[in-house]
Amino acid sequence: MLSKKCKYAIHALVYLAEKYQQGPVHISEIAQKKHIPKKFLEAILLELRKSKVLLSKKGKGGGYYLHQKPSDVNLMDIIRIMDGAIALLPCVSLNYYEKCDECRNEKSCGIRDSFIQVRDKTLSILGGSTLDKILKYEKSMASK
Amino acid sequence: MLSKKCKYAIHALVYLAEKYQQGPVHISEIAQKKHIPKKFLEAILLELRKSKVLLSKKGKGGGYYLHQKPSDVNLMDIIRIMDGAIALLPCVSLNYYEKCDECRNEKSCGIRDSFIQVRDKTLSILGGSTLDKILKYEKSMASK
DNA sequence: TTATAAATCTATTAATTCTATAGATATTAA
DNA sequence: TTAATATCTATAGAATTAATAGATTTATAA
CATH class of the missing domain: 1.10.10.10 (Winged helix-like DNA-binding domain superfamily/Winged helix DNA-binding domain)
Structure with a gap:
């Protein structure tokens, strides 16, 4: 959350x-x-x-x-500024990485693998969600 | 997190x-x-x-x-039990929905739209991550 | 020059959640 | 009967979150 x-x-x-x-x-x-x-x-x-x-x-x-155009501001950046990591596990975060105590061998950790997938999908969606797109969406829906 | x-x-x-x-x-x-x-x-x-x-x-x-076979236990269910909502916003959660004070018209909220996409992708990945798949992944990587 | 309206800064606090521990009790197997 | 185990109740420290209060600085306009 x-x-x-x-x-x-x-x-x-x-x-x-x-x-x-x-x-x-x-x-x-x-x-x-x-x-x-x-x-x-x-x-x-x-x-x-x-x-x-x-x-x-x-x-x-x-x-x-x-400071920038609405098309240059996206949700990924905002969330990282306000809340920090977007990934669900520290050991999978790109910007706020922390080692996990539970697993010895990170590469073979089957748990990490799922959360890496979640992270990448999430970053891709949030990174593409710019303020101007959000506004456009709202205006297109307001008329309906 | x-x-x-x-x-x-x-x-x-x-x-x-x-x-x-x-x-x-x-x-x-x-x-x-x-x-x-x-x-x-x-x-x-x-x-x-x-x-x-x-x-x-x-x-x-x-x-x-x-209680069940490893193939019947997935990360989505476990996370919901331990941490509650998986969605990033309460107004977008399927199991722990709460109304948002900030927007009048939920349907035309451009913010919600992005987080619904994140939610659905996340649920799909975590719902498919069963304990047996995690184990299989670990065993396949251990030999490398 | 002065009054006013705005952001800025420092400090504080209440509430909540997270993480963890302690100790007593109930249950089962040998 | 003893030992090993889960179970239950209670508690507490730490961290984080959410919010508020009040003093200060800056810029505009009259």
């Missing part, structure tokens, strides 16, 4: 993709529209800014906005 | 699949061979017994053993 923090981050980013190139958006606006606790969202957006996903402008008329 | 409890459960079950039809196996033996804290493993095996995955025999010469 993704953490709430991560889920909030995704929703906030989809909202900012909708407002892409329309100037900075207030935290309060996002919090209200997406039903996210404001103070919590504050910390989330700050984290996304530090990871170069967002840019911000302080002071009056300030707010947050996307 | 799977919990350690779940990972321990999988390793223990693979071990019991190896000893299938060779009588009950002691907790201590599994704990030692798989490097799992004994008392923790105790709770895990008890949970698997209550879920009908294992059977047990008390007293001298007792222990735990598989």
